[in-house]
Amino acid sequence: MRNYIIRGCLQSIIVVWIVLLIIFLMLHLTGDPADVLMPPEATNEEVDEFRKEMGFDRPLHEQYFSFLFGHKENLGVLRGDFGTSFYHQEPAMGLVTERIPATLMLAVASLFVGLVIAIPAGILSAVFRKSWIDHFSSVLSMAGQSIPNFWLGLMLIIVFSEILGWLPTSGYREAKSIVLPAFAAGLYATARIMRMMRSTLLEVLSQDFINTARSKGIREAVVISRHALKNASIPVVTIIGLELGGLLSGTVVVEVVFAWPGVGWLVVEAIQSNDYPVVQAAVALLSFMFVGVNLAVDILYAWLDPRISYS
Amino acid sequence: MATEKPINIDTISDDNGDVMPQPSEFKLAIRELLKRPPALFGVFFILLVIIMAIVPWLFSPHDPLEQSLIRHLKPPGFVDADGKVFYLGTDQLGRDILSRVIWGSRVSIAVGVAAVFVSGFIGITTGLIAGYYGGKIDAIISRIVDATLAIPFVLLAISIIAILGASLQNIVLAIALRTWTVYTRVVRGEVFSLKETDMITGARSAGCGTVRIMLVYLLPNVFSSTLVVGTIYLGRMIIIEASFSFLGMGVPPPTPTWGGMLAFGRGYLDTAWWLTFFPGIVLTLTVLGVNLLGDWLRDVLDPRMKRLDD
Numbered sequence: 001m002r003n004y005i006i007r008g009c010l011q012s013i014i015v016v017w018i019v020l021l022i023i024f025l026m027l028h029l030t031g032d033p034a035d036v037l038m039p040p041e042a043t044n045e046e047v048d049e050f051r052k053e054m055g056f057d058r059p060l061h062e063q064y065f066s067f068l069f070g071h072k073e074n075l076g077v078l079r080g081d082f083g084t085s086f087y088h089q090e091p092a093m094g095l096v097t098e099r100i101p102a103t104l105m106l107a108v109a110s111l112f113v114g115l116v117i118a119i120p121a122g123i124l125s126a127v128f129r130k131s132w133i134d135h136f137s138s139v140l141s142m143a144g145q146s147i148p149n150f151w152l153g154l155m156l157i158i159v160f161s162e163i164l165g166w167l168p169t170s171g172y173r174e175a176k177s178i179v180l181p182a183f184a185a186g187l188y189a190t191a192r193i194m195r196m197m198r199s200t201l202l203e204v205l206s207q208d209f210i211n212t213a214r215s216k217g218i219r220e221a222v223v224i225s226r227h228a229l230k231n232a233s234i235p236v237v238t239i240i241g242l243e244l245g246g247l248l249s250g251t252v253v254v255e256v257v258f259a260w261p262g263v264g265w266l267v268v269e270a271i272q273s274n275d276y277p278v279v280q281a282a283v284a285l286l287s288f289m290f291v292g293v294n295l296a297v298d299i300l301y302a303w304l305d306p307r308i309s310y311s
Numbered sequence: 312m313a314t315e316k317p318i319n320i321d322t323i324s325d326d327n328g329d330v331m332p333q334p335s336e337f338k339l340a341i342r343e344l345l346k347r348p349p350a351l352f353g354v355f356f357i358l359l360v361i362i363m364a365i366v367p368w369l370f371s372p373h374d375p376l377e378q379s380l381i382r383h384l385k386p387p388g389f390v391d392a393d394g395k396v397f398y399l400g401t402d403q404l405g406r407d408i409l410s411r412v413i414w415g416s417r418v419s420i421a422v423g424v425a426a427v428f429v430s431g432f433i434g435i436t437t438g439l440i441a442g443y444y445g446g447k448i449d450a451i452i453s454r455i456v457d458a459t460l461a462i463p464f465v466l467l468a469i470s471i472i473a474i475l476g477a478s479l480q481n482i483v484l485a486i487a488l489r490t491w492t493v494y495t496r497v498v499r500g501e502v503f504s505l506k507e508t509d510m511i512t513g514a515r516s517a518g519c520g521t522v523r524i525m526l527v528y529l530l531p532n533v534f535s536s537t538l539v540v541g542t543i544y545l546g547r548m549i550i551i552e553a554s555f556s557f558l559g560m561g562v563p564p565p566t567p568t569w570g571g572m573l574a575f576g577r578g579y580l581d582t583a584w585w586l587t588f589f590p591g592i593v594l595t596l597t598v599l600g601v602n603l604l605g606d607w608l609r610d611v612l613d614p615r616m617k618r619l620d621d
Contacts, residue, residue, distance in 0.1 A: 018458035029474050036474050146599035148550045151591035162581045249463025253554045267466050271473045279470050286463040
């Protein structure tokens with residue numbers, strides 16, 4: 001088990017390193033980062049001066065080294081310094097971490113919406129297979145995977161804010177302003193968790209030990225709640241973890257729709273104002289969080305299921 | 312002398328000894344399709360959208376770019392002074408929503424299909440290499456896949472589009488940069504189990520080169536599962552393209568795109584619902600159609616992937 005965890009951590013470190021390489025190379029895609037970063041109306045002299053100041057005239061490997069370990073007053077990304085935001089004139093990482101709670105809150109709320117609908121619906125449709133509730137949840141899961149979350153958000157605004165006037169179109173301060181964004185962002189996760197819950201429970205229900213339990217005269221409700229659900233929980237826990245990881249970065253467009261002050265909205269604004277230190281910091285931080293959640297899910301999975309070999 | 316009937320492998324006889332023709336695989340697939348109304352709907356809707364994307368002028372009642380301030384924000388069914396009907400209403404510049412929805416299918420289908428091909432090409436190649444060689448090469452490719460999956464996709468993609476400039480091929484590139492990983496994982500897994508089969512050991516001992524084994528023996532065997540993955544992902548690519556356009560990172564206006572129409576309509580949610588409703592519902596139905604088709608293909612082509620879903 002210990003070796004398994006150590007290996008997982010090592011693999012995560014390699015992944016983080018590749019992520020940082022991709023983020024570094026991103027600005028060099030056109031060959032000249034100075035050209036990308038400077039506004040189009042800048043003169044050639046200004047671009048040249050900026051290129052010197054930022055060190056873009058140095059060899060690529062040297063630039064990568066200073067990107068990681070720092071250069072002049074910059075501490076380097078390994079110490080969390082992604083430079084200063086061009087637009088806000090503040091450390092880029094600080095701007096991103098300020099927005100993390102809002103994104104985290106939306107992700108958790110969306111997951112909560114997903115779980116509240118998906119777990120009961122998944123269980124019921126597995127137990128009452130081919131009944132109306134099963135058909136209804138299969139329609140719901142197909143819809144959940146087909147409706148773009150930002151369009152769902154717009155439609156929810158029309159119905160619940162404009163027509164019925166029950167919920168606000170945007171905002172962050174009131175508790176009820178999270179309801180619509182959480183539903184819009186959570187529908188996809190709902191569909192996936194529901195499908196997973198249903199298919200794993202069906203698989204477990206077809207196994208011998210369930211028949212044994214039934215033939216012993218145990219009531220069906222007890223068979224399902226005590227014997228089947230316990231065994232179906234492992235893959236479901238895994239997919240819940242993965243969905244949380246996906247939601248951290250999957251809510252970008254929903255954030256924009258509801259003017260939700262999270263990382264996604266910050267990045268969209270930063271891209272529009274060519275503020276790449278902020279973009280790089282945000283992409284890096286969300287990637288690390290994703291890697292962290294995945295590692296936690298892996299370890300949890302191994303801990304829950306003793307059949308997994310650690311070799 | 313009794314003449315013996317030649318045995319025809321294409322025919323089998325029923326209980327009375329009468330010969331019945333054996334339906335071809337294609338006919339079987341069609342028959343299977345007719346038994347599944349959702350998949351049938353999927354096929355029809357996708358075909359309709361593809362035909363719309365190829366020849367939009369046959370369907371489009373008006374010029375999608377023609378502006379008129381006199382008829383701006385008119386509701387569905389509006390008839391102007393010349394007797395022209397605007398079935399789905401007009402937008403804030405007086406452009407016909409129906410025509411724009413029809414022309415908007417072009418970008419969605421073009422980006423979706425191109426992204427599937429580009430990412431499929433990268434993913435199948437890397438998957439074949441990782442699965443066939445295994446060991447260190449597999450470890451390297453797998454770590455790159457993990458890293459790619461960890462990066463918040465939409466954020467990275469819109470940054471890349473912003474850096475390279477919003478054009479059709481840059482959008483396809485930005486999408487493919489992430490989605491190749493799906494094919495890599497599927498193909499790698501399949502090749503892992505295939506390479507231990509007699510077919511491959513036989514080919515190798517007969518002196519086949521690596522490239523030949525990959526192209527002639529492995530590729531055809533992973534084709535059906537990649538086709539299934541490709542179909543399922545086509546829907547997601549279409550959603551992704553629409554969200555780029557919605558964020559203003561897609562094909563720039565005045566080219567009509569479904570995502571761009573939604574972005575324009577966002578400012579009129581309280582007064583003109585038709586601006587956002589119609590492009591979105593067509594987008595959703597298209598993705599739904601692709602997903603239903605993908606589900607069906609999975610059941611027909613790849614029974615191993617079929618879970619206890621029905």
